[in-house]
Amino acid sequence: MGDVVGKPGVTAVRTLLPKLIARHSVDLVVANAENSEGGAGISPESAEALLASEVNLLTSGNHFWTKKQILPWVQDNPNLLLRPANYPKGAPGKGHTVIQTPDGRKLGVLNLEGRVNMKPLDNPFTVAPELVAELRKQTPCILVDMHCEATSEKNAMGAHLDGKVSAVVGTHTHVQTADERILPGGTAYITDVGMCGPLDSVIGMKKELSIERFITLRHVPYELAKNLVYLQGVIIDMDDKTGKARSIERIREHLPGT
Amino acid sequence: MGDVVGKPGVTAVRTLLPKLIARHSVDLVVANAENSEGGAGISPESAEALLASEVNLLTSGNHFWTKKQILPWVQDNPNLLLRPANYPKGAPGKGHTVIQTPDGRKLGVLNLEGRVNMKPLDNPFTVAPELVAELRKQTPCILVDMHCEATSEKNAMGAHLDGKVSAVVGTHTHVQTADERILPGGTAYITDVGMCGPLDSVIGMKKELSIERFITLRHVPYELAKNLVYLQGVIIDMDDKTGKARSIERIREHLPGT
Amino acid sequence: MGDVVGKPGVTAVRTLLPKLIARHSVDLVVANAENSEGGAGISPESAEALLASEVNLLTSGNHFWTKKQILPWVQDNPNLLLRPANYPKGAPGKGHTVIQTPDGRKLGVLNLEGRVNMKPLDNPFTVAPELVAELRKQTPCILVDMHCEATSEKNAMGAHLDGKVSAVVGTHTHVQTADERILPGGTAYITDVGMCGPLDSVIGMKKELSIERFITLRHVPYELAKNLVYLQGVIIDMDDKTGKARSIERIREHLPGT
Amino acid sequence: MGDVVGKPGVTAVRTLLPKLIARHSVDLVVANAENSEGGAGISPESAEALLASEVNLLTSGNHFWTKKQILPWVQDNPNLLLRPANYPKGAPGKGHTVIQTPDGRKLGVLNLEGRVNMKPLDNPFTVAPELVAELRKQTPCILVDMHCEATSEKNAMGAHLDGKVSAVVGTHTHVQTADERILPGGTAYITDVGMCGPLDSVIGMKKELSIERFITLRHVPYELAKNLVYLQGVIIDMDDKTGKARSIERIREHLPGT
Numbered sequence A, B, C, D: 001m002g003d004v005v006g007k008p009g010v011t012a013v014r015t016l017l018p019k020l021i022a023r024h025s026v027d028l029v030v031a032n033a034e035n036s037e038g039g040a041g042i043s044p045e046s047a048e049a050l051l052a053s054e055v056n057l058l059t060s061g062n063h064f065w066t067k068k069q070i071l072p073w074v075q076d077n078p079n080l081l082l083r084p085a086n087y088p089k090g091a092p093g094k095g096h097t098v099i100q101t102p103d104g105r106k107l108g109v110l111n112l113e114g115r116v117n118m119k120p121l122d123n124p125f126t127v128a129p130e131l132v133a134e135l136r137k138q139t140p141c142i143l144v145d146m147h148c149e150a151t152s153e154k155n156a157m158g159a160h161l162d163g164k165v166s167a168v169v170g171t172h173t174h175v176q177t178a179d180e181r182i183l184p185g186g187t188a189y190i191t192d193v194g195m196c197g198p199l200d201s202v203i204g205m206k207k208e209l210s211i212e213r214f215i216t217l218r219h220v221p222y223e224l225a226k227n228l229v230y231l232q233g234v235i236i237d238m239d240d241k242t243g244k245a246r247s248i249e250r251i252r253e254h255l256p257g258t
């Protein structure tokens, strides 16, 4: 599931996820939590609310440490919330881990952040192959959350890891793309899975405030929007033995009453 | 139709568009041509090839004048190829026009370019309402091509013009989004219609070269990819009298043999 | 005088300026106040402290409205504190004014902000000639504060206005440049006059915190440095009749005890 | 010496450097050559012309590989031309070396490139201490060329390496700064040494073309300017035993006839 935005996003996950898991027999759930506290950043409370909603693992992105209270929490729980693996050495938390189903089937998860029009982190294109090789010692089933702005950088990471991981899914733009497919090497790919949050908005925030910002170029504080809340993400079916993806399906579920 | 990328894109349009027009009883066709010559820029040849393919009007974006040979052509043909309306005063060409069906029903078209992580053009959020008001003197049916990078800027332009135009459709990222909808005020909206070009690529270009660029940070010249060529765009049904949109439907057509 | 940085900068101005005025028979003093409140932004208090120090007019830049309390003050005092003239229409305050000596000799002042690696304001290269023409109706003596990052943009503005104004002086980088000169058309020019603030620092802020920021890429809150406080600026001699500059001299005065 | 810009810059070095060496008893000369071929990039010819002018070592920056013909040359001559040390692994050439006087006194030289508003290279703040430690095994006398845009990044690198190297000198902005000094730990520092090239210009290029670019936002090809050619740089005196700097003096020499 893509970037969970504030209370509306958390509520959508808590309400809609259990039915989705049942309907599609989902084994494991990964959600990007970088906007879960107030629209920017993560708090222990927002992380725990999501983990209590049958989410197995949280990933993040450029808003990983926007709320500082998450830093001690992530040091205590490095295998519950990932930060992008290509953050500078010494950054709290870690960028990859392995989760498993009750019957012991494993999924490696790698979180990356892009650099086009973003921070000058370590190069995700050199970091990724090393960590994928490490994860493959434990399982061929690997999911990569590529958190970035540019479609070119996401396309390129998909191609770069095609055949080496089960899936490369993009997050960060908050808009779901319609290009989900299996790449030639057997890797499921989508440029962005879309946010869990209010669609009647500007990427989750109140439209009027964003428009004011674009007109005046002044810093206008954002507020969360409320209407048309959706859970968005993808369901990926992968072969436990080979790690190849069999299918990738987009999910868009409306939260009733919004 | 979104950014037509090089020969593969032009071929897709020439081959697939006539059937689409017939199948959906399309009245008027607008295509973004900014990548039609070799993947970056427009030439008189690429413009004319598209216009010969039952395209009624071309729009463009940040690659408008990448190929200089288009400048005299656009000065002779300002109503066949738009450049973003918010370019500096004195720029060749124009940014809005009115096209019409054989039976005289009019469609105003406005081309804009965003500024987030792009050039510091005039503010599209102040330019747009003025030109929309001008177009509305002739017709309530208005299509806006918002060419830009950031999902926030496209979302905000949709909200800004909602109820004032028939449709705001995004271009530039080359990846089709899955968020097409009618906004509360009656405006059809999609963040990006996607390119007409090879999907087995990095936004139209050969994957290997793009990956090399991301790894080495060196300027590696791009080459067009060839496989999985698609025509991508949207079909919008609008009420001739009120200009309100009735529906917006995504189109993705595969070019056989690719 | 260049960007006055926090209390150390204000103290340097209050302590050193009177002697400078006396020693060099200075007629009028203009200071950039954009960092005068706590290192980022302006408050009514910091503005008034500078104006009480024999400064005749304040200019500003990208930090003009970082502290919101300045907005009502500037609306009451639009001729005491300028904001860049190329801000969006409707922005509070104004970007040019005329000040005068006790004996009635006038100096027009124009404040601009650049756009390279900064906000997409209106184009200063088209705004400037219009406002210069307006000011020239009152006086040929005109000072331009070009607040921006790139040396290319400052060089180009100097060349653009050469012969039309008495001086183009740059601010914003907080580092004084050694390229002061009279341009061929008679305009005094310097790329940056340098800040009024602590030199034993990273552009005014504590070195350790800035280094930590560059190493970790985390947001580390800045604190003002204290040591080696200097007043920096230029003294320009201009011909009252023609507005041509006769000389430009760099000033660097150390605040004793720092 | 700072960025040598095209033929005018090379001529200034060839003409003026021998007298400077004699007058100031200079032991070793380092020049940034990144703009020596036509204003952008380096060619074997421009590199060899500078090395024939009593320059001992060339450094570079973001234009290191703008002219591709330099790549085989630098692989043959890795100790004559440095590229920034924090380029991606596998980049041709190297980023640090040791040069020496005829009587065997050694100078370590480290070339770095910043990242603020530049490419996302490896972090110079983590790369630098490692390479400085390596150079210190051979000599305590170390010169760092910090090639970057932002004054904050250069200030911070000076503070970061203060006491560990003999000098941190900035290049890239093409404008000499007036802030040369010995930092508290004994390191000579200047934010930018300035270019060797025509000052009656926009950072070396013809003023009219640059102004046109800022007004129209179109790509206007640059041409080299010709007037007021200067050699700019600094002379640093360092203690051979401790590596501490004794003095840093700015140099600005006019090329007669320009």
Ligand SMILES: [Fe+2]
Binding pocket: A003, A034, A035, A172, A173, A174
């Ligand atoms: Fe997000």
Ligand SMILES: [Fe+2]
Binding pocket: A034, A061, A062, A063, A147, A171, A172, A173
């Ligand atoms: Fe994000």
Ligand SMILES: [Fe+2]
Binding pocket: B003, B034, B035, B172, B173, B174
């Ligand atoms: Fe495009």
Ligand SMILES: [Fe+2]
Binding pocket: B034, B061, B062, B063, B147, B171, B172, B173
């Ligand atoms: Fe584009």
Ligand SMILES: [Fe+2]
Binding pocket: C003, C034, C035, C172, C173, C174
């Ligand atoms: Fe400042």
Ligand SMILES: [Fe+2]
Binding pocket: C034, C061, C062, C063, C147, C171, C172, C173
């Ligand atoms: Fe500033």
Ligand SMILES: [Fe+2]
Binding pocket: D034, D061, D062, D063, D147, D171, D172, D173
């Ligand atoms: Fe450079």
Ligand SMILES: [Fe+2]
Binding pocket: D003, D034, D035, D172, D173, D174
């Ligand atoms: Fe340079």
